Amino acid sequence: MTGLRLAFRLPHGARGIEVDLTLPGTGLTAIFGPSGAGKSSILRAIAGFERTGGLIRFGDETWEDGRHFTPPHRRRVGLVFQASRLFDHLDVAGNLAYAARRAACLPDLLPTADRFGLTPLLSRRPATLSGGEAQRVALARTLLARPRLLLMDEPLSALDAASRAALLPLIERLRDEAHLPILYVSHSLGEVARLATRTVALAQGRVRAQGPTAEVLADPRAAPAFGAEEPGSLIEARYAGPEPQGLCRLSLPEGSLILPALHPEPAPGEALRLVVRARDVMIASTPPQGLSALNVLPARVRGLTDLDAASVDVHLAAAGATLRARLTRRSVETLGLAVGSHCHAIVKSVALARD
Amino acid sequence: MTALPDLAPLWLTLRLAALVTALLLLLGTPLAWWLARSRARLVPLIEALTALPLVLPPTVLGFYLLLAFNPQAPLGAAWASLTGQTLTFSFAGLVIASLLYSLPFTVQPLQAAFSALGPGPLETAASLGARPLDAFLTVALPLSLRGYLTAAVLTFAHTLGEFGVVLMVGGNIPGETRLISIAIYEQVERADYRAAHVLSALLVALSFAVLLALYAVNRHTGRKA
Numbered sequence: 001m002t003g004l005r006l007a008f009r010l011p012h013g014a015r016g017i018e019v020d021l022t023l024p025g026t027g028l029t030a031i032f033g034p035s036g037a038g039k040s041s042i043l044r045a046i047a048g049f050e051r052t053g054g055l056i057r058f059g060d061e062t063w064e065d066g067r068h069f070t071p072p073h074r075r076r077v078g079l080v081f082q083a084s085r086l087f088d089h090l091d092v093a094g095n096l097a098y099a100a101r102r103a104a105c106l107p108d109l110l111p112t113a114d115r116f117g118l119t120p121l122l123s124r125r126p127a128t129l130s131g132g133e134a135q136r137v138a139l140a141r142t143l144l145a146r147p148r149l150l151l152m153d154e155p156l157s158a159l160d161a162a163s164r165a166a167l168l169p170l171i172e173r174l175r176d177e178a179h180l181p182i183l184y185v186s187h188s189l190g191e192v193a194r195l196a197t198r199t200v201a202l203a204q205g206r207v208r209a210q211g212p213t214a215e216v217l218a219d220p221r222a223a224p225a226f227g228a229e230e231p232g233s234l235i236e237a238r239y240a241g242p243e244p245q246g247l248c249r250l251s252l253p254e255g256s257l258i259l260p261a262l263h264p265e266p267a268p269g270e271a272l273r274l275v276v277r278a279r280d281v282m283i284a285s286t287p288p289q290g291l292s293a294l295n296v297l298p299a300r301v302r303g304l305t306d307l308d309a310a311s312v313d314v315h316l317a318a319a320g321a322t323l324r325a326r327l328t329r330r331s332v333e334t335l336g337l338a339v340g341s342h343c344h345a346i347v348k349s350v351a352l353a354r355d
Numbered sequence: 356m357t358a359l360p361d362l363a364p365l366w367l368t369l370r371l372a373a374l375v376t377a378l379l380l381l382l383g384t385p386l387a388w389w390l391a392r393s394r395a396r397l398v399p400l401i402e403a404l405t406a407l408p409l410v411l412p413p414t415v416l417g418f419y420l421l422l423a424f425n426p427q428a429p430l431g432a433a434w435a436s437l438t439g440q441t442l443t444f445s446f447a448g449l450v451i452a453s454l455l456y457s458l459p460f461t462v463q464p465l466q467a468a469f470s471a472l473g474p475g476p477l478e479t480a481a482s483l484g485a486r487p488l489d490a491f492l493t494v495a496l497p498l499s500l501r502g503y504l505t506a507a508v509l510t511f512a513h514t515l516g517e518f519g520v521v522l523m524v525g526g527n528i529p530g531e532t533r534l535i536s537i538a539i540y541e542q543v544e545r546a547d548y549r550a551a552h553v554l555s556a557l558l559v560a561l562s563f564a565v566l567l568a569l570y571a572v573n574r575h576t577g578r579k580a
Contacts, residue, residue: 072481089497102484
């Protein structure tokens with residue numbers, strides 16, 4: 001199992017899509033980018049819905065090259081879309097059985113339905129389901145087809161907050177337990193930060209950066225992939241324990257952060273993913289005095305990205321993590337910030353990566 | 356009280372309409388599917404050919420069919436050598452003529468239904484491991500049932516009422532090619548208005564019942580969806 005090899009071009013927008021990627025055969029890889037970046041077209045090519053004329057290889061199987069094309073039904077690639085795409089002429093049980101019968105795993109149907117909380121819905125028609133219910137049926141149906149690769153295209157973006165919160169843990173469990181490589185397309189920093197082991201940053205049909213999620217989100221070259229999303233960085237921390245006055249401490253590779261106590265309280269040492277928005281990070285050239293912020297980390301400037309005439313993103317290494325700070329150009333010049341400068345990062349707000 | 360007029364033309368017409376409807380649904384499906392989904396440059400050409408019977412005067416279609424059915428013409432000769440019978444003035448000839456005449460009434464509703472389906476359901480079926488024919492039979496077909504119902508009813512009703520084509524290629528042979536519309540025409544020519552009234556009223560009632568059933572069912576399934 002050597003993962004997924006993609007090397008192709010597709011017509012798309014003004015400049016087309018051009019990818020040359022090798023993705024791992026395990027874990028959840030996010031394709032992160034604004035709408036129109038070409039994310040969905042890449043998934044369609046992998047599923048076999050579009051011919052690229054290029055190269056698509058999965059493990060030691062060639063799905064597409066110049067001469068050969070494996071049709072979609074022989075690839076065993078599972079798909080979950082923004083719309084659930086359930087079959088309207090079948091009830092929930094019928095939808096699940098459609099997949100299970102073709103994968104010769106009908107006996108798995110009831111246990112899978114139970115695992116996804118679908119047992120009370122089995123005789124319902126898709127038209128009568130809520131968005132969250134329909135998406136759970138779609139996910140269960142896809143898994144019953146026993147895919148070898150799971151493609152998810154903005155599966156949460158049409159759902160309300162409560163349904164999203166119910167589906168996220170299911171996707172996390174799949175990522176951690178199912179030994180099923182997942183490609184997850186999203187424009188949401190929150191989803192990518194919470195779910196993705198690795199991330200491919202895509203903008204205008206080109207890969208801007210790829211690698212471990214925290215590194216990619218901190219990479220200045222990935223900036224165009226944020227689109228309308230407010231940029232931020234991902235910090236992987238561990239729960240250290242409670243602090244007095246309703247606070248708690250999270251440990252970073254070199255240092256720690258103080259947050260309001262978390263509910264429910266994580267286990268000691270539990271890994272947590274945090275998102276720090278670029279607007280919530282300030283920079284001081286000397287250790288600040290008399291400041292209300294709880295978290296001030298010694299930092300070093302790794303890079304500067306010009307955004308427009310007025311603003312600059314400053315990429316920082318702080319406490320063994322990477323941070324992004326959005327500053328005015330005037331502040332950058334006043335502080336005399338350049339690559340390698342030492343400074344102090346004031347973190348005004350930290351959020352657990354939820355959505 | 357005199358007896359009812361001879362009802363044989365009615366039964367013959369119903370037999371023809373049922374047979375033509377069944378055959379057209381079978382043959383029209385792959386054609387409509389191809390027209391709905393192919394990106395080939397040939398599509399507009401075939402679409403125009405398929406729609407031709409809608410605009411041609413039936414006598415024109417009948418005239419060309421009469422020429423083609425002639426035992427000296429390739430089609431007529433092939434049929435004669437296969438079956439020992441001629442296509443002109445025969446029930447088989449009527450079936451072939453009606454297939455062409457009613458083709459657009461089958462293909463157009465089916466094509467519209469297949470287009471409305473979009474690529475989503477079939478892609479989903481394929482990703483769940485369904486081969487193309489499997490996906491068509493288990494997903495596209497049940498989701499296009501309304502299109503099939505419309506196509507069947509329109510084809511049936513249109514075949515019931517055909518006159519010009521039938522007159523050109525079928526003539527008026529009792530039990531073989533004497534359809535209801537021909538019988539009515541002949542009764543009127545003989546000034547037998549009573550018989551013409553009976554058959555005409557039957558045809559009106561039958562056509563109305565078929566269309567009423569179609570619209571009622573369509574409305575019902577429309578509400579359910």
